[in-house]
Amino acid sequence: MTETVLDVRNLRVEFPTRRGTLTAVDDISLTIAKGEILGVVGESGAGKSMTGMAILGLLEPPGRIASGEIWLSGDRIDNLSETQMQAVRGRRIGAIFQDPLTSLNPLFRVGDQLVETIRLHTQLSKSAARQRAIELMREVGIPAVEERIDNYPHQFSGGMRQRIVIALALCAEPELIIADEPTTALDVSIQAQITALLKRLCRERGTAVMLVTHDMGVIAETADRVAVMYAGRLAELGAVEDVVRRPQHPYTTGLMGSIPSLRRDEAELQMIPGAMPRLGAIPEGCAFNPRCAFAGPKCRRDTPRIHGNGAACWLALEGATA
Amino acid sequence: MTRPILEVAALERRFDVSAPWLNRMIERKPRRTLRAVDGVDFDILPGQTLALVGESGCGKSTIAKLVTGLHAPSGGSIRFNGDPDKMQMIFQDPYASLNPRWRVGRIVAEPLRTLRPDTPEAQVTARVEELLSTVGLSPADAVKYPHEFSGGQRQRISIARALAGDPEFLVCDEPTSALDVSVQAQVLNLMKRLQREMGLTYLFISHDLSVVRHMADVIAVMYLGRIVEIQPTKDLFANPLHPYTRMLLDTIPDLEAPKRDRAPMGGEVPSPVSPPSGCSFHPRCPLAFDRCKRERPRREVHVHDRRVACFAAEAAANV
Numbered sequence: 001m002t003e004t005v006l007d008v009r010n011l012r013v014e015f016p017t018r019r020g021t022l023t024a025v026d027d028i029s030l031t032i033a034k035g036e037i038l039g040v041v042g043e044s045g046a047g048k049s050m051t052g053m054a055i056l057g058l059l060e061p062p063g064r065i066a067s068g069e070i071w072l073s074g075d076r077i078d079n080l081s082e083t084q085m086q087a088v089r090g091r092r093i094g095a096i097f098q099d100p101l102t103s104l105n106p107l108f109r110v111g112d113q114l115v116e117t118i119r120l121h122t123q124l125s126k127s128a129a130r131q132r133a134i135e136l137m138r139e140v141g142i143p144a145v146e147e148r149i150d151n152y153p154h155q156f157s158g159g160m161r162q163r164i165v166i167a168l169a170l171c172a173e174p175e176l177i178i179a180d181e182p183t184t185a186l187d188v189s190i191q192a193q194i195t196a197l198l199k200r201l202c203r204e205r206g207t208a209v210m211l212v213t214h215d216m217g218v219i220a221e222t223a224d225r226v227a228v229m230y231a232g233r234l235a236e237l238g239a240v241e242d243v244v245r246r247p248q249h250p251y252t253t254g255l256m257g258s259i260p261s262l263r264r265d266e267a268e269l270q271m272i273p274g275a276m277p278r279l280g281a282i283p284e285g286c287a288f289n290p291r292c293a294f295a296g297p298k299c300r301r302d303t304p305r306i307h308g309n310g311a312a313c314w315l316a317l318e319g320a321t322a
Numbered sequence: 323m324t325r326p327i328l329e330v331a332a333l334e335r336r337f338d339v340s341a342p343w344l345n346r347m348i349e350r351k352p353r354r355t356l357r358a359v360d361g362v363d364f365d366i367l368p369g370q371t372l373a374l375v376g377e378s379g380c381g382k383s384t385i386a387k388l389v390t391g392l393h394a395p396s397g398g399s400i401r402f403n404g405d406p407d408k409m410q411m412i413f414q415d416p417y418a419s420l421n422p423r424w425r426v427g428r429i430v431a432e433p434l435r436t437l438r439p440d441t442p443e444a445q446v447t448a449r450v451e452e453l454l455s456t457v458g459l460s461p462a463d464a465v466k467y468p469h470e471f472s473g474g475q476r477q478r479i480s481i482a483r484a485l486a487g488d489p490e491f492l493v494c495d496e497p498t499s500a501l502d503v504s505v506q507a508q509v510l511n512l513m514k515r516l517q518r519e520m521g522l523t524y525l526f527i528s529h530d531l532s533v534v535r536h537m538a539d540v541i542a543v544m545y546l547g548r549i550v551e552i553q554p555t556k557d558l559f560a561n562p563l564h565p566y567t568r569m570l571l572d573t574i575p576d577l578e579a580p581k582r583d584r585a586p587m588g589g590e591v592p593s594p595v596s597p598p599s600g601c602s603f604h605p606r607c608p609l610a611f612d613r614c615k616r617e618r619p620r621r622e623v624h625v626h627d628r629r630v631a632c633f634a635a636e637a638a639a640n641v
């Protein structure tokens with residue numbers, strides 16, 4: 001039996017604006033099991049980060065969870081107070097962002113930051129916490145830890161800083177890590193090191209990981225399952241081999257086709273006509289219908305939705321778009 | 323034999339990255355020089371695409387700026403065998419390179435107005451409309467401002483502007499790196515179509531090997547300011563000669579054959595202020611031997627016809 005760590009049910013995130021309410025996350029349901037990496041992929045503006053921020057309880061007002069529930073290992077966390085949520089963050093959910101300096105204070109030595117975080121979440125003495133910090137830095141692959149522990153963030157390379165952020169996220173042995181574009185600012189060789197590290201930690205510690213990225217290649221090599229987002233909605237959800245090799249949703253198919261191949265020679269790349277709609281201009285029915293070669297009348301009327309594996313597409317759901 | 327349109331030889335660019343004079347005096351620190359481009363040779367044939375690929379900081383953008391005259395070389399030569407007015411540049415960040423207070427029509431017309439100031443206004447307008455259509459925008463977009471467009475549309479505006487002076491040669495520095503993949507596909511297809519129709523030559527810069535494979539006829543792989551390998555695209559992928567190229571190819575995620583259990587390449591790119599001696603790749607190279615620390619490998623005629631700078635490749639070629 002796999003143990004469900006994260007269970008997001010019908011999550012909706014809204015931004016009230018002067019010109020009406022914008023729905024940035026629209027009825028998303030997903031789960032992540034212990035030791036599983038769920039990739040969340042989609043183009044910029046699809047709602048990936050909003051989903052992660054909603055789970056972390058870090059939505060910037062006026063953004064808010066309008067409906068739905070978020071459960072962490074059997075505890076509901078979307079309705080907690082800010083103080084209660086602060087305790088959940090860090091202790092039970094770790095966060096890693098694209099820019100390591102979101103999580104690291106440039107004015108403090110990295111060792112002190114680790115020690116402080118460890119002491120915040122455990123009963124360890126100062127010296128035991130420092131020992132623990134050294135172990136964590138070793139575990140994430142910082143060379144010559146004893147020499148580097150008292151350095152400041154700017155004395156590390158981008159890749160090393162991201163490793164320290166991962167160590168920071170691990171301080172309290174969280175059940176869930178939300179990593180939002182953790183490798184996007186890094187070069188391919190460093191990117192591969194960081195994703196390998198995340199994979200190893202997830203396997204060894206049984207941590208559930210939500211890996212948000214726009215990069216299908218990273219997903220293909222790292223995630224167990226993948227959620228494809230489009231215009232705030234789930235377009236497709238499934239095992240990574242299925243979604244990458246046999247995408248069911250026309251948007252996923254188009255997305256995969258638009259990536260230049262490393263093996264096949266293509267005179268032209270596949271193109272999806274047009275662009276993803278802005279939040280205020282999402283069409284009726286299937287959000288993808290103006291760009292879809294298979295769109296039929298039903299697609300322009302009714303919104304296809306999934307709440308488990310599958311594709312949110314009338315063709316896939318019913319075999320017809322009439 | 324066709325004459326190259328661009329000939330770059332022994333090109334160097336150093337930057338002085340010393341601390342300010344007073345600090346140097348107090349702390350008794352010497353001057354520090356960063357070798358951003360450290361002896362680079364390549365030619366580009368007309369109508370072809372040569373790609374520079376490599377990790378950030380390896381000197382790609384500096385070469386772009388040297389070729390377009392935005393930087394002066396510290397050594398070596400750049401010969402452009404064409405009309406200098408027919409060289410244009412496209413940048414990574416289409417927003418930063420478009421004047422936000424100008425309407426799109428004025429932005430696109432600017433090279434035309436600079437290069438041929440006598441062009442009648444009606445002709446300029448007609449040309450702008452034609453250019454906007456060419457890049458897949460609407461002639462009516464001429465009256466809008468850059469902020470009204472998405473990233474991909476803004477890159478189309480930069481391309482339209484670059485085309486305004488009927489260029490022969492385009493230097494494209496990471497033109498799609500800021501774009502989503504589906505938008506990138508639209509822009510890359512556009513660039514290939516324009517090349518076919520107008521016979522353009524591209525110096526195409528990217529850190530993305532799959533993009534480079536799709537776009538380039540010839541690929542130059544850079545490491546710490548040097549070209550370590552240069553080959554026709556097909557050959558580079560079929561038979562990479564330099565250990566760094568092989569490591570890069572091994573490391574990039576491959577959608578069609580994901581390597582889920584691979585061990586990533588270790589180490590990081592060293593600082594270009596104090597690069598390793600000899601072959602600057604030697605601390606990370608699995609094939610390194612004594613000579614690599616002492617001597618700098620060069621691309622020699624007898625080693626795969628100047629395609630690679632590596633002593634291990636040279637030894638293998640000599641047996």
Ligand SMILES: Nc1ncnc2c1ncn2[C@@H]1O[C@H](COP(=O)(O)OP(=O)(O)O)[C@@H](O)[C@H]1O
Nearest residue numbers: 015022024043044045046047048049050051279
């Ligand atoms: N403060 C805000 N007010 C209104 N809309 C916002 C705000 N912040 C983000 N959005 C919108 O929410 C959508 C989802 O954004 P995001 O989750 O950051 O996308 P992704 O991470 O997939 O690129 C985008 O269309 C973005 O413009």
Ligand SMILES: Nc1ncnc2c1ncn2[C@@H]1O[C@H](COP(=O)(O)OP(=O)(O)O)[C@@H](O)[C@H]1O
Nearest residue numbers: 337356358377378379380381382383384385594
């Ligand atoms: N104006 C400058 N002053 C000092 N150093 C520079 C300057 N421009 C570039 N560099 C340095 O030169 C090296 C090459 O930079 P760049 O050509 O931008 O690399 P790339 O485009 O391959 O990422 C880097 O180490 C960079 O920090």
Ligand code: SF4
Nearest residue numbers: 286289292299313314
């Ligand atoms: S529901 Fe209709 S419009 Fe949407 S992806 Fe499926 S076929 Fe296309």
Ligand code: SF4
Nearest residue numbers: 601607614632633634
């Ligand atoms: S010259 Fe030596 S160190 Fe450099 S790539 Fe070749 S074998 Fe490796």
Ligand SMILES: [Mg+2]
Nearest residue numbers: 048049050180
């Ligand atoms: Mg995001």
Ligand SMILES: [Mg+2]
Nearest residue numbers: 382383384496
């Ligand atoms: Mg650059």
